Amino acid sequence: MRVLLVLGTSAGGVGRHVHGLTSGLVAQGHSVVVACPQEVEDRFGFTGTRARHVALAVTDRPHPLRDLRALSTLGDLLRHADVVHAHGLRAGALSCLAATGSQVPIVVTLHNAAPGGGLTGRVYAVLERVVARRATLVLGVSADLVERMAELGARVGGLAVIPGPPPPQQAVDASAVRSGLDVAPGQVLAVVVARLAPQKGLHLLLDAIGRARDLPLLVVVAGDGPQREELQQRIDSEDLPVRLLGHRGDVPALCAAADLVVSSAVWEGQPINLQEALHAGAAVVATDVGGSAAVLGGAAVLVPGGDAQALADGIRLLVTDPEERARRQELSRQRARELPTEADAVAAALGVYADVTFVDRPAAGAP
Structure with a gap:
């Protein structure tokens, strides 16, 4: 043909x-x-x-x-x-x-x-x-x-x-990744993989993190884009525990080292970043928009799109409840085996x- x-x-x-x-x-x-x-x-x-x-x-x-x-x-x-x-x-x-x-x-x-x-x-x-x-x-x-x-x-x-991309063939040294990110002992690491653009809802993410600032949480965002400067200004002015990493070539390793992966998107199709999170066996909190739920298949904590309090509550659940976090991690690994090749x-x-x-x-x- x-x-x-x-x-x-x-x-x-x-x-x-x-x-x-x-x-x-x-x-x-x-x-x-x-x-x-x-x-x-x-x-x-x-x-x-x-x-x-x-x-x-x-x-x-x-x-x-x-x-x-x-x-x-x-x-x-x-x-x-x-x-x-x-x-x-x-x-x-x-x-x-x-x-x-x-x-x-x-x-x-x-x-x-x-x-x-x-x-x-x-x-x-x-x-x-x-x-x-x-x-x-x-x-x-x-x-x-x-x-x-x-x-x-x-x-x-x-x-x-x-x-999505195939899962990594080599085991990830999660402790080395976390050390490279300066994650403090007892701190929960949340990873966000997103282009810094309106579709990814990153101001909503910052709203949610502001409502969860009492948690022992570090949020790192892998990606770059046109909203970087305004997001950084807001992070600095509100003293939020969020770090913009810029473009990263080690997203699977970041997801594997994360305690949870967060998506605050306004709309998604079949998001590659969430497929990578599933392959890494990460617990996921995501806005229920576009095709995200179809990709995640019940593995994630889904919250309504555009609702900062609901996103904060979803993050809080996985930060404060290690057993629920472990259950979601196992659900992610199960879902990853069902993803298309x-x-x-x-x-x-x-x-x-x-x-x-x-x-x-x-x-x-x-x-």
Whole structure:
């Protein structure tokens, strides 16, 4: 099968997922072309899997000239593909538009919720309608995304299979990790893995920690992003026991050394960081948003999204009750054994491709 994979700007989960698909498809003898920005190829190295890369300038925001060039490039690539699998709303909409008049099936996986409000929200609402009306099949990383596209009239295929990274093969020296973080004797270590951006709800996290400042707690946040300065200013001004670590390459080790892992996200799809926490056997407290509950499968303490007091109470429970913390750690290890693998993701994708290449496809409608 000749598969064209399309994605835009990615620095994390989407790129890793597409790399896993690319590697698995090529290993099974399929011909794969990955169309994406050059910097995404540089980061993830799709050509290292023996796939072919074609530079495609697809960014998070519309750009008339670049988008016209992208449509032209995709139109050329479509003529040599049996199926197109686009990842993300922008990449999906451009692929659908480029396929106007073509019989090549377009599969779109949505990895994030579309922004709402303002001009950006209106633009993305148009892109949603384009994908809903023109894509052959739409997948989502969480049930709310699937429901949204079904409401817009899309033919939906349910949840996409997004595996997390495999568990570490070597045992982690948790005491060495904790020593490197200057965790004091008797202190409980909470690890947060998040980009410092609004979606991750880090101001909510600080609200919760402020309400739990009587606990013997140290919170470390692994990740970087545009909110770093404002978060650090607030940590300093409120004297919160929170440390911003910046980007870390040892997230599995941090999770393994943690007493608990916390997610304060406003929305998540199938969060990689929580899958890493499960593989590490960490007790987890998380906001019940997007696809988090589906990933965690009952292992975590789930609290309502946007509720700082509930998040503080969940943290307090695991800090003050070692037996409950140990029970949650065992539940995490059990759940980790149920998580999908890269092989599962490739098998699921091939099943979708087989389905869409043999369905009767209506003529493309107007957006």
